[in-house]
Amino acid sequence: MSETPNQAILTSRDGHVAIIELNRPPHNFFDVEMIARIADELDRLQADKTCRAVLLQAGGSAFCAGADFSRRNGAEGRSASRINPIYLEALRIFSFSKPIVAAIEGAAVGGGLGLALAADFRVSCAKARFSANFNRLGIHPGFALSYTLPALIGKQMAAWLLYTGARVDGARASELGLVDFIVPEAEVRTAAMALAREMATSSPRALQSTRQTLKADSLSHIRNAISRESAEQATQFAGPDMAEGVKAMAERRLPVFED
Incomplete structure (x- = not known):
């Protein structure tokens, strides 16, 4: 694998399949820089005709735990008229025209779940955990989950996950349609690569046009x-609910929000 300058991601190649690995273990918290680096790599692969599919995976105990709200960096002061910079970079990921397979061996939480849903397919294991915990943290969902989650599993189940922040394991995620294939933990990467290779044997022009x-x-x-998520979050980042939600998460207790 080759390393980016700050090692936020690692990149490598297996024939027609490009591999991008998140490299901030154990939780792989992301920031603007990490999402931008993923988008930059996808932009490069977009122009590379020898790349036909991408495998997205992660080192560490989690696939991606989203943003690290315990280290808030001033994003709460953003104007409600501006798009969250992280989500601007995420748009570039969503714009990629070649299929992406995500190998999810650990937790995909918050924005990390949003990143997982940017992939076309998700291969995981029973041990993995999935949660859209934004409301539990006191803020509106982000990373396009207000669209991608109901589009994938239906409005009713998406509403349940978003309203409650419920954490589901890989087996339940498979039942809901969040995960496409469940395999033993030791086989997640192998199975995800096999799927990516299988797609890469198809005509690249037909594959991309079908997608x-x-x-x-x-x-x-x-x-x-x-756009809506950014506006809602901008007004909530500095609010008392988020302060309580983040504090409760750090203290491993249920939040107590004021009426």
């Missing part, structure tokens, strides 16, 4: 979702 047909107008919906 474009299936995705249709999803990107415009994602842009709209990110």
